[in-house]
Amino acid sequence: PVEESRLRRGSDEIARLGYLPQCDQPAVLARDGFFAGSASARLAALKEALTERETRAVFCARGGYGSNYLLDTLSVALATPKIFSGYSDVTSLQIFLWQKFRWVTFYGPMAASGLDHGAGAPHGYEPSSLKNAITQSRQGWTLDLAAETLSPGAAEGPLLGGCLTLVETSLGTPWELDTTGALLLLEDRGMKPWQIDRALMHLKQAGKFRSVSGILMGDFPECEPPEGTGSARDVARRILLPLGVPVVWGAPVGHTTRPMLTLPLGVRARMTAADGAGASPAPKLEILEPAVS
Numbered sequence: 001p002v003e004e005s006r007l008r009r010g011s012d013e014i015a016r017l018g019y020l021p022q023c024d025q026p027a028v029l030a031r032d033g034f035f036a037g038s039a040s041a042r043l044a045a046l047k048e049a050l051t052e053r054e055t056r057a058v059f060c061a062r063g064g065y066g067s068n069y070l071l072d073t074l075s076v077a078l079a080t081p082k083i084f085s086g087y088s089d090v091t092s093l094q095i096f097l098w099q100k101f102r103w104v105t106f107y108g109p110m111a112a113s114g115l116d117h118g119a120g121a122p123h124g125y126e127p128s129s130l131k132n133a134i135t136q137s138r139q140g141w142t143l144d145l146a147a148e149t150l151s152p153g154a155a156e157g158p159l160l161g162g163c164l165t166l167v168e169t170s171l172g173t174p175w176e177l178d179t180t181g182a183l184l185l186l187e188d189r190g191m192k193p194w195q196i197d198r199a200l201m202h203l204k205q206a207g208k209f210r211s212v213s214g215i216l217m218g219d220f221p222e223c224e225p226p227e228g229t230g231s232a233r234d235v236a237r238r239i240l241l242p243l244g245v246p247v248v249w250g251a252p253v254g255h256t257t258r259p260m261l262t263l264p265l266g267v268r269a270r271m272t273a274a275d276g277a278g279a280s281p282a283p284k285l286e287i288l289e290p291a292v293s
Contacts, residue, residue: 001031001063002112010111013118014059022054023111028061036061039069044140046070046093056082057134062113063088071096071175083134083292085262086110087254091162092170098160098266099175104291106133107162107185107254108262112153120259126252130262133291140287143261145216145251145271147283150237152275153246156288159269161185164253170200171206179208183269187218189255193225196233214246214271216285218253230292246273248283265292 014021027045030037037045049058074092074096084097085106097103100261109115109125117124132141138275160182161167166187170177188196203209217240223232228236233249240247248271263285270286 001034001036001064002029004007004029006112006116007061007066009117010059010061010115010119011115014111018040019057021059021111034064035066035069036064039066042066043070043073046074048202049083050087050209051082053080053110058084059115060084060086060090060110062110063090065089066164067092068169071173074176086135087260088113088163089166089292091166092164095170095177096175099177102266104264104266106262106291107265108133109260113132114260121225122257122259124259126259126261130289133264134276135261137292139289140267140289143263143285143287145248145261145283145285146258147217147219147248147250147252148215149273149275149283150233150249151241151243151245151247153271154270154272155212155246156270157181157213157268158266159183159185159216159263159287160265161216161287162187162265163197164188164191164196165292167208168202171202171208177208180211180273182207182212182272183214183216183267184212185216185218185253185263187251187254187256188220188223190222191232193223193230193232193235196220196223196232197239200235200239209240209243212243212245214273215240215243215248216251216253219250219258220258221257223254248273251283 011021119127206263220232268288274281
């Protein structure tokens with residue numbers, strides 16, 4: 001369920017950016033146990049939001065849990081894509097929309113999770129990447145990933161992925177994420193290093209790393225290890241470096257305490273990761289084509 005005060009602050013931020021937010025507050029603020037309303041009501045609201053013609057974008061209210069309940073019957077005709085922004089549990093919807101309809105979506109801030117804290121603020125959003133993602137219609141752009149290189153090199157391909165837990169739970173479904181040739185984004189929060197290890201090993205054993213061009217990792221907050229054991233970063237190095245592809249660790253995407261970047265999922269991108277020696281440039285991500293028309 002969504003906190004009303006955070007939803008209001010996020011809506012105010014959307015208005016401050018020059019847009020007109022529309023929000024059915026009774027529906028968005030609904031509660032049904034640990035869900036934000038019943039599955040049938042949320043599905044109806046999602047279908048309406050994706051198909052009605054009066055608006056150009058859908059910003060999810062928050063992540064939480066329950067998007068997987070909407071997928072089996074989300075068989076509406078989605079011929080006219082909209083901007084669709086969210087992260088965390090929304091990864092399930094983003095994978096579904098890509099695999100079924102080839103929709104480009106946006107891994108970025110939500111009304112009550114990112115936008116509510118404001119531009120450039122801790123737990124808020126990085127403004128230039130959001131602006132480029134939703135307005136740049138003629139060319140690509142470049143992002144400073146504010147991260148570190150684990151394995152150097154350059155990788156190019158469709159940028160896909162999202163929250164590690166939700167990417168993993170797409171395995172075995174009709175909308176399982178196809179990572180062939182992808183520049184794969186993985187991030188999460190609140191996992192112990194051995195839980196990250198288990199998820200990465202599951203993806204590896206399922207063949208999801210076999211033909212990726214590169215891997216971009218988030219900064220995995222609240223994943224501190226018990227004393228004397230390996231960190232989340234150590235896990236990533238041990239499992240991902242033998243793949244022989246560029247790997248970047250610690251980008252402020254999704255679950256992060258820093259202003260989160262907005263990344264368009266489904267567009268071609270190029271990640272450049274220097275070897276970290278001397279004054280080597282920081283890792284960067286070039287979005288090679290516009291995400292909106």
